[in-house]
Amino acid sequence: MDDDTATEILKATYRVLCVHGYADLTLERIADEADRSKASIYHHYDSKEGLLIEFLDFLYDQYTAQLLSIDGGTPREQLYALLDTVLTDEDAGPDQEIRIALLEVKAQAPYNDALQTQLASFDEVLFDRLREIIAAGIEMGEFDATVKPAAAADFLVTAITGAHTRRVAVGYSSEKLYEMITRYAERQLFADEPSEAAH
Amino acid sequence: MDDDTATEILKATYRVLCVHGYADLTLERIADEADRSKASIYHHYDSKEGLLIEFLDFLYDQYTAQLLSIDGGTPREQLYALLDTVLTDEDAGPDQEIRIALLEVKAQAPYNDALQTQLASFDEVLFDRLREIIAAGIEMGEFDATVKPAAAADFLVTAITGAHTRRVAVGYSSEKLYEMITRYAERQLFADEPSEAAH
Structure with a gap:
C-alpha cells in the first residue's frame, strides 16, 4: 500500500x-x-484491532507534532498554549468527537496490552512536554523554584485526563475546565503567586 | 417484581x-x-439501556451511602478516608472491574441524556461531600483559611476522575495515584503546609 x-x-x-x-x-x-x-x-x-493500533500511531504522530510545535515565548506562555491545545475544543468540532471515541478505546485498554502500551505513549509525551516546560520555567526564574518538575507534570497529566473524562461523561464545559486547570497552574507553579492554593 | x-x-x-x-x-x-x-x-x-439506568441508580445509592459513612474523626481524617475509598482498589478486585465498565459507560454519555444526567449525579455527590469536608476543615482551622471550598472540591473531583481514567487506560498504580492526590491535598489544603505546591 x-x-x-x-x-x-x-x-x-x-x-x-x-x-x-x-x-x-x-x-x-x-x-x-x-x-x-x-x-x-x-x-x-x-482486524479492527490491527487498524486501531495503526490509527493510534497516526494520531500519536499528530499529537506529538502539536505538542512540539509549542516552542515560542516564555515557559509560562508555552504552558498556557499547551493547556489551550489539549483542553479547549469547539463543542461540535471533530476534537470533541474523537475524544469521545478515545474514551471508549481507553476502556478497552485493560484487555489489550498493545493498546495499553500505545495509550501510555500519549500519556508519556504529554508528561515529558509538561516536565520540560516546568523545568525551563524554574531555570528562568518564572516558576516557583521549589516545584518539582516531574511531580508537578504528573499531577497535571492526571488533572488534564480528568478534565477530558468529565467533559465527555458529564458534559462539563471545556472553557471552565481550561480555567480550572490554568488557575491551578497560576497559583501553584508560577513564582509570583506561589502560596495561594486552590482559591 | x-x-x-x-x-x-x-x-x-x-x-x-x-x-x-x-x-x-x-x-x-x-x-x-x-x-x-x-x-x-x-x-x-x-432494553439494555433501561436496565443500565436502573443499575446506575442502584450503584449511586451504594456510592452515596459509602461517602456519607465517612463521618468520624477530623475533616483531615475524613478527607484521607474519602480519598482512600474512591482511589484505592485491589488489582484483581471487583472495584477495578466495575470502574473499567463505568469508563465504557461514560463514553456513551454524549449520546444519551438520561445517562449523562445520572453520571452527573455521581460527580455531584463526590463534589458535595468534598466541599463539606473542606468547609468543615476551614471552620475548624485544620485547613488553610484562604482555600475556597467549592473551587478546591471541583478541582479534586477533576483530579480523582483523572486518576480513575489513568488507572484503566495506562495501568497507573492506584497506590501511586492515591499518594499523588493526597500529596496535593496535604500541600494545598492543610493549614500547616499551605505554600508547598506540587513538590
Whole structure:
C-alpha cells in the first residue's frame, strides 16, 4: 500500500470514529468512507484491532507534532498554549468527537496490552512536554523554584485526563475546565503567586 | 417484581459488567447469571439501556451511602478516608472491574441524556461531600483559611476522575495515584503546609 492510500484509510477511520464511535467502527464502514473496496482494506489490516493500533500511531504522530510545535515565548506562555491545545475544543468540532471515541478505546485498554502500551505513549509525551516546560520555567526564574518538575507534570497529566473524562461523561464545559486547570497552574507553579492554593 | 428479585437482577448485572464489560452486556447474560428466564428479565426491563439506568441508580445509592459513612474523626481524617475509598482498589478486585465498565459507560454519555444526567449525579455527590469536608476543615482551622471550598472540591473531583481514567487506560498504580492526590491535598489544603505546591 502506498503512503497516500494508507493516509486516506486512516483519515477515513478518523471520520468513522467521530460519527459512529469505537463500538460501531467496522472495516466495512471505513471502506465505504474511504471509497475503497472492503477487500482492499482487509488486504492491509486483518482486524479492527490491527487498524486501531495503526490509527493510534497516526494520531500519536499528530499529537506529538502539536505538542512540539509549542516552542515560542516564555515557559509560562508555552504552558498556557499547551493547556489551550489539549483542553479547549469547539463543542461540535471533530476534537470533541474523537475524544469521545478515545474514551471508549481507553476502556478497552485493560484487555489489550498493545493498546495499553500505545495509550501510555500519549500519556508519556504529554508528561515529558509538561516536565520540560516546568523545568525551563524554574531555570528562568518564572516558576516557583521549589516545584518539582516531574511531580508537578504528573499531577497535571492526571488533572488534564480528568478534565477530558468529565467533559465527555458529564458534559462539563471545556472553557471552565481550561480555567480550572490554568488557575491551578497560576497559583501553584508560577513564582509570583506561589502560596495561594486552590482559591 | 419484588425487591429481592430486583436486587438479584441488579447484582447479576454488576457481575456481568465486571466479566464482560458494557459492550458485551446483554439481557440474556444477566438472565443466565441471575438464574432466571430471559422472559422474566424482559418483563421488567425493555432494553439494555433501561436496565443500565436502573443499575446506575442502584450503584449511586451504594456510592452515596459509602461517602456519607465517612463521618468520624477530623475533616483531615475524613478527607484521607474519602480519598482512600474512591482511589484505592485491589488489582484483581471487583472495584477495578466495575470502574473499567463505568469508563465504557461514560463514553456513551454524549449520546444519551438520561445517562449523562445520572453520571452527573455521581460527580455531584463526590463534589458535595468534598466541599463539606473542606468547609468543615476551614471552620475548624485544620485547613488553610484562604482555600475556597467549592473551587478546591471541583478541582479534586477533576483530579480523582483523572486518576480513575489513568488507572484503566495506562495501568497507573492506584497506590501511586492515591499518594499523588493526597500529596496535593496535604500541600494545598492543610493549614500547616499551605505554600508547598506540587513538590
